[in-house]
Amino acid sequence: DGGITQSPKYLFRKEGQNVTLSCEQNLNHDAMYWYRQDPGQGLRLIYYSQIVNDFQKGDIAEGYSVSREKKESFPLTVTSAQKNPTAFYLCASSIAFPPPGRSYGYTFGSGTRLTVV
Amino acid sequence: AQTVTQSQPEMSVQEAETVTLSCTYDTSENNYYLFWYKQPPSRQMILVIRQEAYKQQNATENRFSVNFQKAAKSFSLKISDSQLGDTAMYFCAFMDRDNYGQNFVFGPGTRLSVLP
Numbered sequence: 001d002g003g004i005t006q007s008p009k010y011l012f013r014k015e016g017q018n019v020t021l022s023c024e025q026n027l028n029h030d031a032m033y034w035y036r037q038d039p040g041q042g043l044r045l046i047y048y049s050q051i052v053n054d055f056q057k058g059d060i061a062e063g064y065s066v067s068r069e070k071k072e073s074f075p076l077t078v079t080s081a082q083k084n085p086t087a088f089y090l091c092a093s094s095i096a097f098p099p100p101g102r103s104y105g106y107t108f109g110s111g112t113r114l115t116v117v
Numbered sequence: 118a119q120t121v122t123q124s125q126p127e128m129s130v131q132e133a134e135t136v137t138l139s140c141t142y143d144t145s146e147n148n149y150y151l152f153w154y155k156q157p158p159s160r161q162m163i164l165v166i167r168q169e170a171y172k173q174q175n176a177t178e179n180r181f182s183v184n185f186q187k188a189a190k191s192f193s194l195k196i197s198d199s200q201l202g203d204t205a206m207y208f209c210a211f212m213d214r215d216n217y218g219q220n221f222v223f224g225p226g227t228r229l230s231v232l233p
Contacts, residue, residue, distance in 0.1 A: 040226075041225060041226075042208060042223040042224060042225045042226050043208070043221075043223045045221075088160060090160075090162060092162070105150075105152050105154075105164050105167055105210075105212075106162075106164075106221065107164075108154075108161065108162035108163075110159070110160065110161050111160045111161070
């Protein structure tokens with residue numbers, strides 16, 4: 001079955017450490033996204049990518065980095081510059097340019113909970 | 118910039134009853150899509166229903182239906198015959214058709230509890 005796989009499900013980071021969250025999809029979607037969700041809040045966009053080797057900053061990109069070397073993969077690195085990284089991280093994918101009049105929305109992964117220890 | 122507002126942070130409903138979740142949005146665009154997503158305690162985001170703005174007919178998916186009022190920029194979700202498994206956070210989301218694939222705008226969410 002096609003879908004999005006995020007790993008790990010839980011991740012612990014020490015102060016000053018970089019960590020990388022994995023996101024892989026086999027849906028043949030062009031576009032991929034990273035969102036951050038804090039308790040009781042909605043989703044905020046970190047980065048998105050519509051094609052391989054290209055990505056754009058979202059609303060809260062500071063302290064994060066991404067790469068898109070393959071269509072299927074969009075890893076997110078939380079750097080030591082991110083001062084408050086404890087949150088739930090969701091990866092999503094979509095068709096970048098659907099036929100006119102059609103909409104499909106996003107397909108989401110199951111998320112990674114990152115905690116600073 | 119588009120914004121999405123969900124004015125009910127929390128709601129509860131008795132099992133088998135009907136509940137309506139509110140969503141309003143602000144945009145100057147004419148062509149766009151609207152969505153409702155459900156996030157149960159597992160945290161998995163699940164698409165519930167979607168609506169294309171150019172369609173006047175309200176979308177329905179089994180027990181879920183919407184009341185789309187384009188002029189009022191309102192997009193409420195009605196859940197009929199509520200079930201315990203409907204307990205979740207519900208997010209309303211907007212996407213500009215001309216910028217598809219770039220960004221959803223999500224509302225802050227409504228936490229729905231279905232009571233036995």
